[in-house]
Amino acid sequence: MNKTGAMAKRTAKAGSFPPADSSLPPAEEPAFELGPGVAALAGSLPLDDAEAAAAVGAADPVLRYMPSLAPDDPIVASLTSVCGATTVTAMTLLDSRWNGNEAFRADTDVGRFFIKLNRVESTTVFMSEAVGLVALEKTATLPVPRPLHVGALPRVGNYGPGAFMVLTFLDLVPFGANRPDVQRALATGLAALHTDTSHEELHQGRFGFTTNNFHSLTPQDNRWVADWPSFFARRLASQVGGVYKEKSYGRAPVPVSDGTLLERGRQLVALVRDGRWFEDVADAIRPSLLHGALWIGNAGAVSGDGTRPVVFDPACYFGHSEAELALCRLYGGFDETNFWAVYHAAVPRAPGFDARAKLYDLHERLNQLNLFGDPAVKAECEELMAQLLADA
Known part of the structure; x- marks a missing residue:
């Protein structure tokens, strides 16, 4: 394709980045x-x-x-x-x-x-x-x-x-992301990413990204939204609806006859859109550039410089920094002392953090359900939904 040559020239130059496009037409789903x-x-x-x-x-x-x-x-x-x-x-x-x-x-x-x-x-x-x-x-x-x-x-x-x-090409250290020094450096770098301001002119206080992308095989709608609850409500609704849809790589994870996730999901999406769980931080949430798919398998360390972490395979967007942490919790591998304590020393837990953590964990588990259709993950999603609704 002719576009690939232009893409190579843009991406080969450090710091280049497409401008924001605020004129995207509305659509039920991105293409x-x-x-x-x-x-x-x-x-x-x-x-x-x-x-x-x-x-x-x-x-x-x-x-x-x-x-x-x-x-x-x-x-x-x-x-x-x-x-x-x-x-x-x-x-x-x-x-x-x-x-x-x-x-x-x-x-x-x-x-x-x-x-x-x-x-x-x-x-x-x-x-x-x-x-x-x-x-x-x-x-x-x-x-x-x-x-x-x-x-x-x-x-x-x-x-x-x-x-x-x-x-x-990066010559990676085997299991480098598990090294204590790498985890400390990764936590420091991640906190710096979440507080970085170099893209303020691009996002202009909005949540989204300049292009749609994929979280594994799950499409992500990154059209710009002015407030985080509305953006995340759209993300959550897409994941809930997705479990009832046929995929190009397999059948729907949940039959339409089983409406538990749908009914609870509708209630949660409405609550999120209305700002529930964000009351204490509504004025403090700023768009952070998120890696978007950060787990231990998408991080490493460069050979010859073991304290310098690297990350790859992103699904970037501008969102709430707390949403980034859900995959880290889901797959584990991040040490309490060398990663979590270092990260939260730089980005402290805000009021209501634990309740929102359940909300973000639900989103990632729904994505796992959409990808793999695991009944055990479905049960986890139902339990998290029940806990969130009980706390609402």
């Missing part, structure tokens, strides 16, 4: 794209061609795009035409995720590059992630990989077209 092949990729690591053919009893191997070292390979072409490489000597698979994302290391004559690819997603998915990375980089609070190029992958067999993103 997102998820390829039909997501269902085939979700839930398991990709099989090699022989295993895949045997698994489905097919006579022919499964055809899908695979990176190569050929000069006309789209990834190789981007490394040579955009990133300054002359030769690409190796392409090594580093990771393969349930949602179809794969990570490769490209070795070239000018150094290593990190490649993310998905054989079914459109380029807009990685473009929106790149915008978030550039926004985080501008704050100079937490190091992030720099996006260099976003490009399209061809359709091969039943897969595609897809997309890829080239980023600077």
